[in-house]
Amino acid sequence: MTDLLDGRPSGRLLVAGVAALVFVALGVAALVAPESQVGRLFGIVVSASTLAATLRLSVPIVFAAIGGIFAEKSGVINIGLEGLLIISAFTAVFGADLTGSLWLGYLVAVVASTALAGLFAVVCIEFRADQIIAGLAVWLIALGLAPFGSQVIYGGPNTKSVDTLGTVTVPVLSDVPFFGALFDASPAVYLMFLAVAVGWYTLNRTTFGRWVRAAGENPKALDTAGVDVSRVRYAAVLLSGTFSGMGGASLAFSIGQFTGNGPTMVNGKGFIAIVAYLFGNYNPVGALLSTALFAGLDAVQLRLQTTDLYALPDSLVQTIPFVAVIVVLAFVGKTRLPEAAGEHYESGEE
Amino acid sequence: IGGGGGSDAAARVGMVYATGGLGDGSFNDQAQTGIVRAEEDLSIAYDESQPESTSDFGTLQQQYAQSSDPDYDLVCCIGFLQADALTENASQYSDQQFMIVDSVVDASNVGSYVFAEHEGSFLVGLMAGRLTTTSFSAGAGSTAGDSTNVGFVGGVESDLIKKFEAGFTAGVKYASDDVDVQTAYVGGFNKPAAGQEAAISMYDSGADIVYHAAGNTGTGVFQAAQEAGRFAIGVDRDQSVTKSSYSDVILASMVKRVDNAVYSSVEDVVNDEFQGGSVTTLGLEQNGVEAVFGQDLGGDVPQEVKDEMSTARDDIIAGEISVPTDPNQVS
Amino acid sequence: MSDADREWVDTVRQRLIALGQTSAGERVLIAASALALSVFVGTIIVFVAGLVATCRDPVLTMGGTTLCYDPFFVFDRLFLGALGDPLAGGWSPLNPQFALTLRETTVLVFTGLSVALAFRAGIFNIGTQGQLVVGGLLSALTVLWAAPLLSGGLGAVLLVPLGVTAGAVGGGAYGAIPGALKAYAEANEVITTIMLNFVAVLVTRYLVTGPFGDPNSQANQTPPLPEVGQFPSVVFDPRTDFSLFALLLAFVFVGGLYYLLAYTAFGYDLRTAGIQPTAAEYGGVDAARTIVASLTLSGAIGGVGGAVYVMMILGKFQTGVPSYGFDGITVSILAGNNPLGVVFAAALFGVLKSGSTVVAFATNVPPQLVGVLRGLIILFVAMPEFFRLVGRRLAAGQEETGAAAVGGGADD
Amino acid sequence: MSRAVHLDGITKRFPGVVANDEVDLTVERGTVHALLGENGAGKTTLMNVLYGLYQPDEGRVVVDGEARQFDSPRDAIDAGVGMIHQHFMLVDPMTVAENITLGNEPRKLLGLTVDRERADREVRELADRYGFDVDPTAIVEDIGVGVQQRVEILKALYRGADVLILDEPTAVLTPQEVADLFSVFEELTAQGKTIIFITHKLGEAMTAADEITVLRGGENVGVVDADAVTREELAELMVGREVLLDVDRRPADVGEERLRVADLSVEDSRGVRAVDDVSFSVRAGEVFGIAGVDGNGQSELVEAITGLRGVQSGGVALDRTDVTDASRRDRIEAGMAYIPEDRQERGLVMDFDLVSNGLLGSQHSRPYASAGRIDWAQTRDHAESIVEEYDVRPPDADATAADLSGGNQQKFVVGRELARDPSVLVASHPTRGVDVGSMEFIHDRIDALRAAGVGVLLVSSKLDEVTSLSDRLGVMYEGELVDVVDPDAVTEEELGLLMAGERPDDVSRVTPTDGGTDR
Ligand SMILES: Nc1ncnc2c1ncn2[C@@H]1O[C@H](COP(=O)(O)OP(=O)(O)OP(=O)(O)O)[C@@H](O)[C@H]1O
Ligand SMILES: Nc1ncnc2c1ncn2[C@@H]1O[C@H](COP(=O)(O)OP(=O)(O)OP(=O)(O)O)[C@@H](O)[C@H]1O
Numbered sequence A: 001m002t003d004l005l006d007g008r009p010s011g012r013l014l015v016a017g018v019a020a021l022v023f024v025a026l027g028v029a030a031l032v033a034p035e036s037q038v039g040r041l042f043g044i045v046v047s048a049s050t051l052a053a054t055l056r057l058s059v060p061i062v063f064a065a066i067g068g069i070f071a072e073k074s075g076v077i078n079i080g081l082e083g084l085l086i087i088s089a090f091t092a093v094f095g096a097d098l099t100g101s102l103w104l105g106y107l108v109a110v111v112a113s114t115a116l117a118g119l120f121a122v123v124c125i126e127f128r129a130d131q132i133i134a135g136l137a138v139w140l141i142a143l144g145l146a147p148f149g150s151q152v153i154y155g156g157p158n159t160k161s162v163d164t165l166g167t168v169t170v171p172v173l174s175d176v177p178f179f180g181a182l183f184d185a186s187p188a189v190y191l192m193f194l195a196v197a198v199g200w201y202t203l204n205r206t207t208f209g210r211w212v213r214a215a216g217e218n219p220k221a222l223d224t225a226g227v228d229v230s231r232v233r234y235a236a237v238l239l240s241g242t243f244s245g246m247g248g249a250s251l252a253f254s255i256g257q258f259t260g261n262g263p264t265m266v267n268g269k270g271f272i273a274i275v276a277y278l279f280g281n282y283n284p285v286g287a288l289l290s291t292a293l294f295a296g297l298d299a300v301q302l303r304l305q306t307t308d309l310y311a312l313p314d315s316l317v318q319t320i321p322f323v324a325v326i327v328v329l330a331f332v333g334k335t336r337l338p339e340a341a342g343e344h345y346e347s348g349e350e
Numbered sequence B: 001i002g003g004g005g006g007s008d009a010a011a012r013v014g015m016v017y018a019t020g021g022l023g024d025g026s027f028n029d030q031a032q033t034g035i036v037r038a039e040e041d042l043s044i045a046y047d048e049s050q051p052e053s054t055s056d057f058g059t060l061q062q063q064y065a066q067s068s069d070p071d072y073d074l075v076c077c078i079g080f081l082q083a084d085a086l087t088e089n090a091s092q093y094s095d096q097q098f099m100i101v102d103s104v105v106d107a108s109n110v111g112s113y114v115f116a117e118h119e120g121s122f123l124v125g126l127m128a129g130r131l132t133t134t135s136f137s138a139g140a141g142s143t144a145g146d147s148t149n150v151g152f153v154g155g156v157e158s159d160l161i162k163k164f165e166a167g168f169t170a171g172v173k174y175a176s177d178d179v180d181v182q183t184a185y186v187g188g189f190n191k192p193a194a195g196q197e198a199a200i201s202m203y204d205s206g207a208d209i210v211y212h213a214a215g216n217t218g219t220g221v222f223q224a225a226q227e228a229g230r231f232a233i234g235v236d237r238d239q240s241v242t243k244s245s246y247s248d249v250i251l252a253s254m255v256k257r258v259d260n261a262v263y264s265s266v267e268d269v270v271n272d273e274f275q276g277g278s279v280t281t282l283g284l285e286q287n288g289v290e291a292v293f294g295q296d297l298g299g300d301v302p303q304e305v306k307d308e309m310s311t312a313r314d315d316i317i318a319g320e321i322s323v324p325t326d327p328n329q330v331s
Numbered sequence C: 001m002s003d004a005d006r007e008w009v010d011t012v013r014q015r016l017i018a019l020g021q022t023s024a025g026e027r028v029l030i031a032a033s034a035l036a037l038s039v040f041v042g043t044i045i046v047f048v049a050g051l052v053a054t055c056r057d058p059v060l061t062m063g064g065t066t067l068c069y070d071p072f073f074v075f076d077r078l079f080l081g082a083l084g085d086p087l088a089g090g091w092s093p094l095n096p097q098f099a100l101t102l103r104e105t106t107v108l109v110f111t112g113l114s115v116a117l118a119f120r121a122g123i124f125n126i127g128t129q130g131q132l133v134v135g136g137l138l139s140a141l142t143v144l145w146a147a148p149l150l151s152g153g154l155g156a157v158l159l160v161p162l163g164v165t166a167g168a169v170g171g172g173a174y175g176a177i178p179g180a181l182k183a184y185a186e187a188n189e190v191i192t193t194i195m196l197n198f199v200a201v202l203v204t205r206y207l208v209t210g211p212f213g214d215p216n217s218q219a220n221q222t223p224p225l226p227e228v229g230q231f232p233s234v235v236f237d238p239r240t241d242f243s244l245f246a247l248l249l250a251f252v253f254v255g256g257l258y259y260l261l262a263y264t265a266f267g268y269d270l271r272t273a274g275i276q277p278t279a280a281e282y283g284g285v286d287a288a289r290t291i292v293a294s295l296t297l298s299g300a301i302g303g304v305g306g307a308v309y310v311m312m313i314l315g316k317f318q319t320g321v322p323s324y325g326f327d328g329i330t331v332s333i334l335a336g337n338n339p340l341g342v343v344f345a346a347a348l349f350g351v352l353k354s355g356s357t358v359v360a361f362a363t364n365v366p367p368q369l370v371g372v373l374r375g376l377i378i379l380f381v382a383m384p385e386f387f388r389l390v391g392r393r394l395a396a397g398q399e400e401t402g403a404a405a406v407g408g409g410a411d412d
Numbered sequence D: 001m002s003r004a005v006h007l008d009g010i011t012k013r014f015p016g017v018v019a020n021d022e023v024d025l026t027v028e029r030g031t032v033h034a035l036l037g038e039n040g041a042g043k044t045t046l047m048n049v050l051y052g053l054y055q056p057d058e059g060r061v062v063v064d065g066e067a068r069q070f071d072s073p074r075d076a077i078d079a080g081v082g083m084i085h086q087h088f089m090l091v092d093p094m095t096v097a098e099n100i101t102l103g104n105e106p107r108k109l110l111g112l113t114v115d116r117e118r119a120d121r122e123v124r125e126l127a128d129r130y131g132f133d134v135d136p137t138a139i140v141e142d143i144g145v146g147v148q149q150r151v152e153i154l155k156a157l158y159r160g161a162d163v164l165i166l167d168e169p170t171a172v173l174t175p176q177e178v179a180d181l182f183s184v185f186e187e188l189t190a191q192g193k194t195i196i197f198i199t200h201k202l203g204e205a206m207t208a209a210d211e212i213t214v215l216r217g218g219e220n221v222g223v224v225d226a227d228a229v230t231r232e233e234l235a236e237l238m239v240g241r242e243v244l245l246d247v248d249r250r251p252a253d254v255g256e257e258r259l260r261v262a263d264l265s266v267e268d269s270r271g272v273r274a275v276d277d278v279s280f281s282v283r284a285g286e287v288f289g290i291a292g293v294d295g296n297g298q299s300e301l302v303e304a305i306t307g308l309r310g311v312q313s314g315g316v317a318l319d320r321t322d323v324t325d326a327s328r329r330d331r332i333e334a335g336m337a338y339i340p341e342d343r344q345e346r347g348l349v350m351d352f353d354l355v356s357n358g359l360l361g362s363q364h365s366r367p368y369a370s371a372g373r374i375d376w377a378q379t380r381d382h383a384e385s386i387v388e389e390y391d392v393r394p395p396d397a398d399a400t401a402a403d404l405s406g407g408n409q410q411k412f413v414v415g416r417e418l419a420r421d422p423s424v425l426v427a428s429h430p431t432r433g434v435d436v437g438s439m440e441f442i443h444d445r446i447d448a449l450r451a452a453g454v455g456v457l458l459v460s461s462k463l464d465e466v467t468s469l470s471d472r473l474g475v476m477y478e479g480e481l482v483d484v485v486d487p488d489a490v491t492e493e494e495l496g497l498l499m500a501g502e503r504p505d506d507v508s509r510v511t512p513t514d515g516g517t518d519r
């Protein structure tokens, strides 16, 4: 967990501290005057349903963030995560509709997203494409292709509705106040926690993970040690596709439909995933926590809208999470990114 | 996107839908059923376009108006956002017949169709107000009985959607003064995820029936209803049919017969009776709006509630109940 | 180690600069090949989609399988349609479709320049969209406010310039925020600008639903601007919502930006800071100030784009602004961040945008096709190495016949 | 004795250059072989061929009497060839053990997971065997270069290398560390290992090596026995002509104070105090040299003086006016010229042409710019005159800086800075990586400037450079100016001790703050 705190400790600690302070202040105020505005606000913040919503909203972001971590740690900056989420959200519904099985749809989505990531990898690693622009292209292609497909197949930018993943409820535990939400959630939420664990272990404990980090920090060192840098980077980028695919599918199956006009239902989650892992300092656990911060604010925001706590118009309330990210970033400042991130590596170059 | 039909068609119609596109299971799809019905009954031909942004409206309207091959006898503009563009184009293309839904464009070649959504919303509001105070269960949902609040989820905060909210709230208050309405505007007609979160938080804070006027955003509301084991009320079409996977939580739908507006305008064109400059208001009286009970749950709604709704309907038509169009006017 | 803590986006910058390093000639060749290749891939996509789709009037029926779309017709509509069928005879440059193309091009030139300027300063300004929205709203409000004060002739002369200025101020101010955040808090501007885009949409929506809304309209919009407060349409049919003045203004900005980059000390500072910040620092360039200045300027240009959108196309501000800002990124990249290149790239995307409405109207093919093409073009532009390879292959193959190589690669 | 390595007629071409031209190289087992040559002579390329990083266009690689085809370093490693590169190939954020085992990690759990305990153990054992003192669990970026070098050597040994190639291993070491390294060489050769090391430095080649092969322009111009050759002979072999190994300085009369540094303290980018209460002054017509091992605060000191880094306390005065808080631009305009240590990071904009680079630092000042507008004609003339006067190759102002060789880049930077006719010149490692020919020229220019009454601050880790150019010589150790000595009186050994932090008492000191005895 300390990994989360190095890099820009001052900033991160500051943010964490401020968050904690605000929380405590709210709590105290709530005890003093449970019926006051703050009191009720606190009630909202610590309600199980807020936690549940936070988890739901976190799922696609966390998956994409973990994928992004692998790609970038290996030296390939993948800002196409948004596109990977979009393509997998659509193919998930299409697949489920075609096969009649959610989990097959899930598989289809993962395959599609991994394939798109593969294209990205070939373009970047084989043809030394500019990673940022290629990533942008991945986003734009998906942004066009998914609604295009939906139009062709369903006659509109929105697909038909399929089933949703529903929720898995752990008896007893789910009745615990607040934390009960952790045990009464969609399978996607459990998958998310699994992914965080697997991601962390792979990155920090396995040979592959070590090679990934070396490929991003000093590819030449890895190369001269006799490991094929391109292979490692291919694997890492494909992984980013796989994880993002799970994220996109989970997103689509949370409401059982893909909606494709404007920025589509993904609506910037892929970019927020980048914020998440930068703020999380490339640590899957860190990414999970920073996502929770963002998603939590979003959940609170959605709840505030329905209460009569304050006079603010909904449009302005909806800005809270975005403004929060900006403020957080202003405190955290820059993150140390892998030395060779973004740079093409050609074996045998002096 | 093109429709088809031959050149022997009785008339040719161009459809410009609202942004949000087909497949929203409500507004646009409802308009489409109207034109499809017209194609079958009146053997007309039509083409349709789905704009991606408001600045496309003008262009697409113009394209139909300019086109000489084929020549369009009528251009249907679905949605109030098209009003401004149409006001301009109507005068520019004075020999082209247009119709617009949900807004009034004052031009001799435009037929305007507006709906009294507040009237229909009043009836479903009344139903919601009654059922939330009695303990009632059907299909996958049930009401707490002691609960005293219901919810409304709007798409984009605008005068039109506020008419739904106003009517609904008025209906609820009419049923019982001490039932509150939680409202939320998620800021889009195609944001099911946001709709879902908004509805869930309403259910969590005691609401057991949520009414939406939010196009495809409503899908999320139904989803939330199913997860919470509560009820929802659909809009624009009988959504217990169009979104049948949710028919076990959809008590009723405030159907808005956009299809009728489209159909009758086309019919008028075919019979050379098209009234440019006319404003047709479709309320309960004209069956332009109506409260349609869900195909699965409709049967379970207590008869006395149904009766009360139909009396209210008559009173509204008779003008004995006046339904506000602005939430702030709800007493 | 100075570069140990390079900011995420510094790397982004270097990668982008790298693109600018290919020689101008090669850049053009690559752009052209990218376009051709994406059209080719697009054709395949349309063909496949045509087989998958079901429709009432297939263009082709072979036994059980039907082909719903005719790829060649689609691209004929997309490109020729956008120009108003120059080959059809009786073509006039004033035809409405061509006007639409120019109209879209005009706005895209501004957004393209906005992004290009930032790129040149090593800043990845994804926020042009938000800056355009804010600039657009401010110009609308300013014109509405000033219209009653400036009566008659005075209004006709002053309102439009006033609106443009307001747009610049609004966009500039909104661009200065991420600028300051980057310069003084080291906040990654890629992220801050993306977030600010969301904020801009929400805040402007609030403003036009609430305080500044049009009471006589259902839509979330300001009241319509007076005629004098809009770009006058000359030569072209007024109903096309296109004004040559706006296009002219765009060209003025292109020239101005080229001059700024090439012939002014500030431009030199800016390019140096963009291409090699450490050297800029050494050369006496105040990095922080340059960052703020360039993002402000970039935002201002985007804001002017918004003003043009409001005062030429819509005649009011309304929520749901098209994604001109994001298209600006693709325009700038296609142009290699070169002001002059922006004109051509913007023209291409103008054609695509206007063509897409023709496609939507004339065929069954979903207009999102254009979105796909946009993505493909950028993808191919991003991989010059691929074309160099092809170029070298061709060159090698044609050595004997002495034909020239395609795809350049001359200077590597 | 048997041949450990035999390179036979190796030719390696790069676009535009023949890096190696039919080079032969023979190294006996258990010996130390030095590869000597100017920049760009082809030393690194030749070794990269031996290490399988490059495939030769012509020629054979023979290791252990067996002709080999190395397609990748992996093959070379398998054949027992290990290489320590000029720029260390270490992953900074990883531990010593992680680096050493990278690619050969001991594994557990179905071979998926790294067995870190075992890795640490094996590395510790290996280090003990060769008497290296390294902590397997230390993070590489936290340990000194000397240790990092040992890690590199261990890395090669861990892979079972019998032949060790070291590319300019001494470039970054103190004289003491160099001595230690050479004793490591003996330890290794005693255990039957074979060592090939690349260097520019004649002295080192002669002391450490048994045999020396000299490359020039990609060709092998001679193999000599280290004990039977003189420095002069070697230098001539290297450069191809006679070389004056030290400068004969013009007479210069010391004038008033140009630069004063008072009680200056500076922190580095990690927030660690890098310059600790340093004071000295430089007067017109004198060169104040600063010697020291890299990383003892010289860089931070120079950056603070030139305005690239903020100061914690103390001050800097230029021509008796306080410039402590003046911006970089103000200092340039006040007449401070600066030859930065890293020409490619700071001194030049690599993607600009020389025309645009000649403008760097003057973009706001006449005659090159007026009213914010750049006069490109003037700028071009300026660049062309630098190119001509300093014999920059290729002689083309439109060439992109990146296309110039390191030496020529340095000549252009020096030319541009001297052309400011400054009152103070701050020169940081002005001849780093520059070959003997260009070095001679740059030294002469700096001395000419001194004669013309400019105050010169010269920072360098090359002892012969600072001693031969300076009038007074300060030595920095761990951020402190440990001593200021008379370069003509001090010996290499004394300097070495000072640079290592010790203070022999019999060195001839001079005062830091005034010109000392005029000579
Ligand atoms: N000698 C010169 N005479 C006239 N103009 C020059 C000269 N050198 C550079 N310029 C102008 O100043 C600009 C800076 O040149 P440089 O090539 O360093 O920048 P650049 O990034 O290549 O700019 P561009 O992409 O516009 O060529 C160039 O665009 C060029 O128009
Ligand atoms: N990867 C490469 N591509 C192109 N040219 C190269 C490459 N590597 C080396 N060269 C060229 O080959 C020649 C020899 O380079 P090399 O690095 O072997 O010299 P060197 O003797 O090691 O110089 P130094 O003492 O500075 O290390 C130089 O002209 C160099 O520019």
Ligand SMILES: [Mg+2]
Binding pocket: D043, D044, D045, D086, D167
């Ligand atoms: Mg070398």
Ligand SMILES: [Mg+2]
Binding pocket: none
């Ligand atoms: Mg140039």
